[in-house]
Amino acid sequence: MCGACCRMPNGIVRVSDAEIARIAAFLGMGETEFIELETEVAPDREGLILKSRSDGACAWLTEDNLCRINPVKPDKCRTFPFEWVNSDSSEVCPGLKRNGEEKSIQHHGNRHEHKTGTKK
Secondary structure (H helix, E strand, O other): OOOHHHHOOOEOOEEOHHHHHHHHHHHOOOHHHHHHHHEEEOOOOOOEEEOEOOOOOEOOEOOOOOEOOHHHOOHHHHHOOOOOOOOOHHHHOHHHEEOOEEOOOOOOOOOOEEOOOOEO
């Protein structure tokens, strides 16, 4: 894993109630504490997203490009780039290019977005 997707510019990771419960339990935190410390309101104000570091990378990404919450990471993280991509994903994810050609990814109706509002 290269971790490039975890550094996607303006990327956001929405978290559901079930994902919040799963991550909080994994970290040994209460759900309310996790929400207060590790999430923020989404730009469209429709739910919560994981906080990012000041450099824009995911707060859970280590210096070794490993996910500190990998066993319980959100579905958005777990399914990229196999079930969804954004229009600029091939610029970020080297796994989407092989021999200089962009791989075709089938979309399964999932809607994911950047903070800029681009939806796919």
